[in-house]
Ligand code: ADP
């Protein structure tokens with residue numbers, strides 16, 4: 070995780086100017102004390118905190134409040150009425166109940182009385198609350214009257230203090246009660262003075278940024294919303310600055326690396342163009358020109374090819390790969406998963422064969438023997454992992470990295486050799502411009518802004534489960550007209566095997582019910598590659614009418630006669646994922662439809678509603694990407710939960726545009742200008758290798 074690395078860096082910076090002499094030498098190691106150093110933290114609590122990722126005093130200090138509450142009036146339950154303001158009620162728990170709602174949601178209810186009348190307090194999707202409440206305990210609940218009773222927004226168990234103004238509210242958790250956490254943070258704040266400030270005083274002054282320790286103090290203890298925001302911005306600035314410095318450094322490294330110059334396009338490319346059943350669109354031509362210009366140079370290409378689903382990126386990607394091949398070198402196409410690698414392989418092997426270019430698929434299942442042969446092919450298709458981890462390609466000149474959200478990984482190995490392939494990053498999840506600037510700051514961007522002509526925008530509807538039969542009626546009507554269809558099975562948080570079984574069962578059910586008159590195939594991640602290939606070939610050839618599938622169809626399946634898709638339990642999918650799925654239809658001249666089926670609106674969380682509403686409202690991937698970023702709070706870039714560096718705790722990519730611009734400017738200054746800031750940069754550079762940001 071980059072956070073801890075960065076902190077090590079910062080702790081090692083000696084900046085006495087940041088410290089009033091009276092405080093003496095700072096002792097940064099105290100921040101790394103385990104939480105059991107705090108009063109009242111024993112083994113059990115320590116373990117619970119660890120589950121939240123809170124191990125040290127530092128972790129606790131950097132635990133960001135989700136929001137702040139201004140003081141709310143305390144009212145008697147009898148006086149609640151239909152209050153639309155948040156209020157506080159204080160009372161005794163009479164009984165507690167927990168019940169499941171549909172879709173693995175839960176509702177905890179507690180009868181609470183303050184001696185006037187009892188009220189039913191409700192908590193959605195926080196099943197653990199039931200264990201924190203016992204009959205007879207006193208609770209302090211903040212919320213307002215809602216659909217099922219008193220809808221609790223935050224709560225204290227036991228004798229709570231009156232609501233402070235601008236009290237921090239931390240993310241709700243099973244492990245620890247809100248009050249307990251607040252107490253711990255208060256203890257941890259005793260150590261906040263131990264923070265070194267990584268930002269040089271000069272820079273802080275100029276940017277009017279408070280000290281880091283002050284910033285940390287005020288996010289937990291603000292006197293006003295404004296003060297909390299000032300603190301957050303200071304911390305966000307530091308995060309963004311680090312990210313930008315990493316990017317600037319990578320760009321500088323790239324300048325020192327060599328890639329083969331591939332000259333101008335030749336005969337193979339000419340044949341490729343003739344093989345295609347269409348001519349490239351102006352956007353594709355533009356992308357291809359930009360790629361050609363990059364490939365001619367010996368500085369490795371680092372280009373992002375972005376364009377919405379179905380905009381025709383694959384054609385451009387293959388172009389880039391063939392540019393390597395026509396120089397007797399190799400091209401590699403890297404996909405994030407084996408399934409996607411296989412699908413890419415299926416898409417391009419035919420064209421390659423036609424051109425007399427050898428093309429091989431490399432998966433973890435490839436036996437040693439065929440692996441050696443695969444590594445020698447003109448075009449190698451595999452997963453990021455396979456191609457990066459130690460396999461020796463014959464002579465890689467161009468790498469296309471599909472859906473590469475992890476930035477810079479592929480360079481790691483190549484850079485150590487002082488040589489790097491040209492890299493084209495391809496993404497079908499359009500990246501909002503702000504985001505591109507942040508994370509992909511040193512990439513040149515080619516954009517396919519419009520799909521090939523004659524496409525009609527997909528018509529998307531959102532349909533209640535109760536009326537699902539209408540969705541199937543529409544689907545079967547289109548099937549009778551000779552179209553094909555997809556039915557996407559619900560996303561369950563379970564193994565690939567469970568998903569596969571669910572898809573098989575659903576296909577079987579549909580064969581007997583709604584789709585009994587049609588030929589129904591099933592596609593999921595547990596099928597053997599040859600079986601999967603056969604299913605896709607059948608669907609391609611029109612020998613199957615419907616494909617019941619898991620999200621394996623998300624990218625890669627390309628049948629223009631498939632014009633309708635039903636997504637079951639659509640609320641379970643992420644926005645980007647639904648957009649990707651929807652992109653499987655609308656690939657030809659026919660009008661296409663996407664039918665999102667979910668529980669009723671009232672049963673969905675607000676963000677789920679917003680996701681589905683925005684999908685109905687637009688097919689523009691860029692707009693959806695922005696919405697997605699908003700809904701996810703901008704902390705996680707592109708939903709890449711697993712990558713530490715891109716998880717910004719304090720920065721909000723979308724709202725912090727200005728801060729980002731400032732960080733960008735400062736980072737360039739820090740990298741290029743010698744001066745007092747240079748030491749800081751050196752230390753940062755030494756500690757942030759490209760992998761650290763990957
Ligand atoms: P993406 O990879 O961006 O999702 P694809 O490259 O898979 O898009 O292209 C989507 C569909 O459009 C494919 O069926 C492809 O053959 C077709 N296509 C691509 N370029 C053109 C073009 N210039 N004219 C007509 N059809 C095209």
Ligand code: MG
Nearest residue numbers: 379382383625
């Ligand atoms: Mg594609």
